Amino acid sequence: MSEPLSWEPQHSVNIAEIDSQHQKLIRIIQNLHRAVTAGRGREVIESAMDQVVNYTIHHFATEEELMQQHGFPGIAAHRIEHNDLTLKIVGFQEEHAVGKPDAAEKLLTFLQRWLEEHTLKRDKEYALFLNAKGLA
Ligand SMILES: [Fe+2]
Numbered sequence: 001m002s003e004p005l006s007w008e009p010q011h012s013v014n015i016a017e018i019d020s021q022h023q024k025l026i027r028i029i030q031n032l033h034r035a036v037t038a039g040r041g042r043e044v045i046e047s048a049m050d051q052v053v054n055y056t057i058h059h060f061a062t063e064e065e066l067m068q069q070h071g072f073p074g075i076a077a078h079r080i081e082h083n084d085l086t087l088k089i090v091g092f093q094e095e096h097a098v099g100k101p102d103a104a105e106k107l108l109t110f111l112q113r114w115l116e117e118h119t120l121k122r123d124k125e126y127a128l129f130l131n132a133k134g135l136a
């Protein structure tokens with residue numbers, strides 16, 4: 001399994017609320033990573049996966065609300081990326097629920113890679129736009 005993602009200064013988008021949500025999301029992902037690595041039971045893994053999925057959805061809603069409020073022109077494309085990711089991770093959650101092996105590992109590998117990419121590229125696009133409007 002991939003190394004756990006950690007928050008790096010380069011992930012900062014210069015918006016305090018979003019940086020702190022990204023940090024919290026990474027902490028929740030690290031919890032899941034620890035639970036999987038330690039070989040914890042199904043229910044522990046399930047609740048750690050639920051936390052990851054629920055917080056991801058909450059985070060996406062926050063971003064979309066900000067983009068909407070400030071009229072970010074790239075909102076539609078950004079929302080599509082969020083929706084695709086959400087479908088994918090809910091799929092892993094369902095795989096776990098029906099007892100398929102490795103669903104949590106697959107979620108971690110997929111989400112960590114996605115998050116790194118998305119935060120560094122896509123999130124920085126709307127953040128720059130909001131920074132230019134004085135939001136920090
Ligand atoms: Fe984000």
Ligand SMILES: [Fe+2]
Pocket residue numbers: 060063078082118122123
């Ligand atoms: Fe985003």
